[in-house]
Amino acid sequence: MDRELTITDQPIDEPALLTKRRLPPNMGAVIYFIGAVRDSESGAPIQAIEYEAFEKMARHQFELLFDQIEKRWPVQSIRLVHRIGRVNAGEASLWVELVATHRGEAFAACQWLIDEMKKVVPIWKRPVS
């Protein structure tokens, strides 16, 4: 399984990432998930979220999740970008691309990845009001 993991304090450049997609002709499904910062948290308006990461461990934990996906689903490739630092409301904090033969495994693996990362990858949020 091809993997590409980016943890960055720069805005996520979706068009540039799209340009670099590799879609081998035996693959039938691509899923993108984009998590964006919303302009409120627990009902109160916010300007941004400040993301903090324990980056070395975050990378390792992401790789462990990718290992699990590789074992469980026939996924061709995963590209994941997580932004850290200040992310303004309306901007993307997470971008995931998953390429697979069929949509079933693409959806299953993508949802599992996001659910699990929220349990184990050491990244924290702090709302900025």
Added chain:
Amino acid sequence: MDRELTITDQPIDEPALLTKRRLPPNMGAVIYFIGAVRDSESGAPIQAIEYEAFEKMARHQFELLFDQIEKRWPVQSIRLVHRIGRVNAGEASLWVELVATHRGEAFAACQWLIDEMKKVVPIWKRPVS
């Protein structure tokens, strides 16, 4: 719920579609699903798939599915492009964008939409070898 449905015999221009995304700042999740034509069908190599649609009914059935989604999940917007005519292996035949507050409803609605369209929307495939 905003909706935009396109049935076209032209290639799906993902970068252009991405540029036109509307992501209100109270929305936290975007999903894209891209269905691509694979270079084999039932084990035999193919060059392309020829898609035929009963277009007027296809539009109506898509709208009925969007109505159902609007009733069942708090989804902000759906954009869907289905290509008809000849689509070469490696090219996208289906493009779906779904914007929602949270990822749970985005994933649920997107999967439901694709599963259901494959049951009711009158579009047919013919492999070209």
Added chain:
Amino acid sequence: MDVRVNFYSWFKDMTHCSETVVSLPANATVRDLKTAVFEQFPKLSAVQNSMLIAVGVDYQGGDYTLKNGDEVSLFPPVQGG
């Protein structure tokens, strides 16, 4: 009344045409129409279990009563995406 019938996908290959017109008595149902169509195209009766039927742009069952001007479409299972 005359009812126009459209065929799609490989149903066209079986009937060698994309549409036909069948003459039906007033108040005929979709079931009556199928009987009439199968007389004209006997091969289609062999695939009736996987046949989908629409009147206009909506799916309808055998009990649906046709009215003048209705347009019926017969086609195999759909496979979009």
Added chain:
Amino acid sequence: MDVRVNFYSWFKDMTHCSETVVSLPANATVRDLKTAVFEQFPKLSAVQNSMLIAVGVDYQGGDYTLKNGDEVSLFPPVQGG
């Protein structure tokens, strides 16, 4: 042995520091380390039920035996995405 301990997120706010060093006997476990840390930062013991503990880049439980050079991280539940 001396073990470096890092704090993340609002654990830093509670301890007013991002790291500390605790002295432990040889063969001390993560559990022993927590006891030592709670002595230094009593507020942390109140949130120990929602505390995650890593040694290096892997999560570890209380029974894990620390060795010289280990770096321990204590942090609240993660919230990426």
